[in-house]
Amino acid sequence: MKIVFMGTPDFSVPILEGILEENWEVVGVVTQPDRPKGRKKILTPPPVKQAAEVHGIPVLQPKTLKKEENVQAVLDLHPDVIITAAFGQLLPESLLSAPPYKAVNVHASLLPKYRGGAPIHQAVIDGEEKSGVTIMYMEKEMDAGGILARREVAITEVDTAGTLHDKLSAAGRNLLLETLPRLADQQITSEPQDSQEATFAPNIKRGREKINWNEPGHVIYNQVRGMNPWPGAYTTYKGKPIKIWETRKTHVSSAKETAPGTILALEEDGIVTAAADDTAVIITSLQPSGKKAMKAADYLRGSHELKPGERFNGDENNV
Template identity: 50%
Template structure:
């Protein structure tokens, strides 16, 4: 039996390693091309390529998986099963029809919710308390195939996109390990998705990163942690971008408790975006509903740091309005 694995980011690596550690015959890996990264724009291989090369696997990196030359390369591998995890391109019907066991995908949501390229971020952005992983047969649509298995993973108040990414990648590998024996034995009973219940999780756009201070504090808290560690939420200060990397959960006790209140529930009449307090513990900023304490920020041209570090070298007076 020949298995072809298709994936690109860190999320996919545990699934690939599970296949190899359990002696599944992975004939080749398909991943996205190397891309420039960092300030120096250094050409960098994707994590799946790095993991595959460490294990001595052939790696294919077609720019467009739909092109006939890419389809032909995969056809020549004679795959009996294709396993994908966060590959990053829609796989065409010409490839989906190749393997006798089908093409399956390890998707980081409880389908049909959060179809698309950023399900982890959107689950946090929308304040979900539970998400999970679904393994499905791939279809021509965007994450529309029949579901084979799923597992739920709770989202804690302290989770960021980064921590949830790690949890779901491991949960996905474990679910794949449990699912494959029955799938290869012809014992699975796939369930069609209820398309009327579907929601989308498109890739994050620049406008999704900008903080709108007129929104409630709870929503902004979710935005900040949902975009951490990439690409980060931002506002503006003195006409320059100010990245916001961490804040205090509005309902919990935080710096506001020392001021005689609960963080995020302080009444105020200030315009949204106004800095109400500038303390080493954080910046209290007015929102459309309550206030939010920012704890880790990144002024333009500097690294991310605690508010206390910023205040030691920068004048950020109370009454400053962010976002203007």
């Protein structure tokens, strides 16, 4: 069975490598174009391209699959099946319907929950206790195709988007490798999704990164870990942005008498900050503007700028 693999970020790499380790025939890889990266804007190939080149696999990098010639370039590889995992572009119907075994996607949620581009972030932000991966047929509507297999993965209280990403990538690899032989032997049937149970996880936009201290402490805690390691939750202090990388939930009796966002105390391991509903969080890792990420304890030893009684986002009425 000839496979065209379509993927882009780190999430996709273990899945591609698993297919190769099991000696499936990958006739081509389709990924996103190289992008400028870092402060120096060095043009950098996506992780999947780097992995494919190690194995000598032909790589296509179309800016868009809306152009007929780009679709034809994929079809010219004569795939029996297309496998996608975090590719980053929608596939046209002409590509979905062409392979004999159709197009199959590895999606990082338990569909129909969390369709869309940021299911890992959203599951952590929402405080979910479990997520998972789904192998499903692709169709025109995003993440709505018939389900071939699913596997649950627990989300712990200390998981971040980064740690859950790694868990789900490994789970997706293993589940796909279990599913592929049954797909090739036509010994598998798909289960339609119940669209009424669908929820959505759109890509993270800039406005969602900012902490709203008028939310309860547990909501802020989940937002911070759901934005770690990318794109990073942030707040402001005296008009300057500060990224918040880690927090800890806490109970502080004085929080109920204090405006949300107020710095209640500077403790040895962090910055105690009031939230809504009489709750608080302790900021334990942060990144001031123009500096590297650091433990809050290290920051407090080297800076005396933060003062109890003042407010994060105070210059913006805490929104």
